Amino acid sequence: MTSLPYVHGYSPRESARLGAQAQTLAELLHQDERYPAGARVLEAGCGTGAQTVILARNNPAAHFVSVDVSRASLERARMAVEREGLTNVRFEEADVFRLPFPDAAFDAVFVCFVLEHLAEPLRALAELKRILRPGGTITAIEGDHGSAYFHPDSELARKAIQCLVDLQKRDGGDSLIGRRLYPLLDRAGFAEIKVAPRVVYADPSRPEMVDGFTRNTFTAMVEGVEEKALRAGMMDPISWRQSIADLHQTAGPEGVFNYTFFKARAVKLGTNK
Amino acid sequence: MTSLPYVHGYSPRESARLGAQAQTLAELLHQDERYPAGARVLEAGCGTGAQTVILARNNPAAHFVSVDVSRASLERARMAVEREGLTNVRFEEADVFRLPFPDAAFDAVFVCFVLEHLAEPLRALAELKRILRPGGTITAIEGDHGSAYFHPDSELARKAIQCLVDLQKRDGGDSLIGRRLYPLLDRAGFAEIKVAPRVVYADPSRPEMVDGFTRNTFTAMVEGVEEKALRAGMMDPISWRQSIADLHQTAGPEGVFNYTFFKARAVKLGTNK
Numbered sequence: 380m381t382s383l384p385y386v387h388g389y390s391p392r393e394s395a396r397l398g399a400q401a402q403t404l405a406e407l408l409h410q411d412e413r414y415p416a417g418a419r420v421l422e423a424g425c426g427t428g429a430q431t432v433i434l435a436r437n438n439p440a441a442h443f444v445s446v447d448v449s450r451a452s453l454e455r456a457r458m459a460v461e462r463e464g465l466t467n468v469r470f471e472e473a474d475v476f477r478l479p480f481p482d483a484a485f486d487a488v489f490v491c492f493v494l495e496h497l498a499e500p501l502r503a504l505a506e507l508k509r510i511l512r513p514g515g516t517i518t519a520i521e522g523d524h525g526s527a528y529f530h531p532d533s534e535l536a537r538k539a540i541q542c543l544v545d546l547q548k549r550d551g552g553d554s555l556i557g558r559r560l561y562p563l564l565d566r567a568g569f570a571e572i573k574v575a576p577r578v579v580y581a582d583p584s585r586p587e588m589v590d591g592f593t594r595n596t597f598t599a600m601v602e603g604v605e606e607k608a609l610r611a612g613m614m615d616p617i618s619w620r621q622s623i624a625d626l627h628q629t630a631g632p633e634g635v636f637n638y639t640f641f642k643a644r645a646v647k648l649g650t651n652k
Numbered sequence: 653m654t655s656l657p658y659v660h661g662y663s664p665r666e667s668a669r670l671g672a673q674a675q676t677l678a679e680l681l682h683q684d685e686r687y688p689a690g691a692r693v694l695e696a697g698c699g700t701g702a703q704t705v706i707l708a709r710n711n712p713a714a715h716f717v718s719v720d721v722s723r724a725s726l727e728r729a730r731m732a733v734e735r736e737g738l739t740n741v742r743f744e745e746a747d748v749f750r751l752p753f754p755d756a757a758f759d760a761v762f763v764c765f766v767l768e769h770l771a772e773p774l775r776a777l778a779e780l781k782r783i784l785r786p787g788g789t790i791t792a793i794e795g796d797h798g799s800a801y802f803h804p805d806s807e808l809a810r811k812a813i814q815c816l817v818d819l820q821k822r823d824g825g826d827s828l829i830g831r832r833l834y835p836l837l838d839r840a841g842f843a844e845i846k847v848a849p850r851v852v853y854a855d856p857s858r859p860e861m862v863d864g865f866t867r868n869t870f871t872a873m874v875e876g877v878e879e880k881a882l883r884a885g886m887m888d889p890i891s892w893r894q895s896i897a898d899l900h901q902t903a904g905p906e907g908v909f910n911y912t913f914f915k916a917r918a919v920k921l922g923t924n925k
Contacts (some may be wrong), residue, residue: 523801525801526799528796529831530796532831557909558805559803559908561856562803562855562908563909564857572857573857574853574857575852576851576910578851580848582847583834583848584834591918611719633835633838635832635834635835635847637831637852637912638798
């Protein structure tokens, strides 16, 4: 009961979407992620390496171990890192619930867009805490689809987003997890928890955000679940098409789009356990 | 057709709420509002002076003219300003749709939590543009109740917030106006429009925000429309009571609350018209 279906799938288009997302959001989410020389950092759930490349490039003197349950994703992550000429990442196939590392093996843990896909995020956090040394830090980044609102407002667009939320829930995940990072880390026993909302705001004065986020990240993500949503009878094809047209309007000449990511940092206190 | 009912009413409790709100949000919203010495600034819709005091204190060498349609509110604003020993504010009873000032009389306009209450915000912006000199700036600040989300999530709490949105709509206002500031200013013909979301994030590590915003600003605001919402049959009394209890949970030991204000700045270009 560890590897849940990944709501977004593994298509080439999804991979392109993840690339666009990582680039647009790199500065917003990862720019301030800095590790000292020699730090041993575990990236849990690296996927196809969209974040791995940014982290490894920004922290050339830190040592990354990036793990994922999907061998295919790992292979692509490995290629992405090689393409960039980065040599400070080691990849391993591993399950975040049962990591093949001894207690206290890492100075830091980085987990981004992963907890949202887990039925038991608390159990994952407990395992991540185990492999972290006392005094070590965890960085957890998640979105929250309930934070999305836009102009022109559209009931159909909101309904399509709800399909995504419901599909992810059906798969055992929680796409509204961003707002819960504080209580989750608190329950997992982490200390000094600091959560910072990282807001994406896109209006016509910010064309790169409109393109990189509204159109090619968020709307593309909703479009990506069309087949699943229709097959599940969540919406009819005509309403679906209209909902996507409405989402594209929010990237139009009068459109505005808002979305919030949450970046949390916390510390493992005390002795190991 | 100018003076619409004010959804929040004019009770002493509402006045206390506005005070708490202004203090909590002063830094977030107004800290960067700076006017050069000698600048003539119109504050449109000053209400009881919650923002007036902050502006006048932060800009002692600027000259403020603060107007409102409510004589009672103006009287309280005047007292608040006097209590602070501020002498750079002149108050006038005036309608934002028909300001008693010649064209191009001001260097800057400040309008905060006002457009949301107007049935014709565009017409108000046109009038504000008229009294602004070419090259002058407008600052518009608004909230957006659709930006509110929280943990624990609660359908009833969301329903109570929707009552507030619907009541304000019934009065001709739009409590979702924050996301529309860019297109509104654009349509009104302003240039160099820059909109910045100002996010309130309150979790247990920020007790002053939990208290000042979640509890005493937002929840108090929803509680304030109980009578209207029940009288309008929007919710039954038992559900209402539960919805308020649920909102208070978001200020509890596991609670998280998110809300976004929008601060826009824009310029009037060209010659006067």
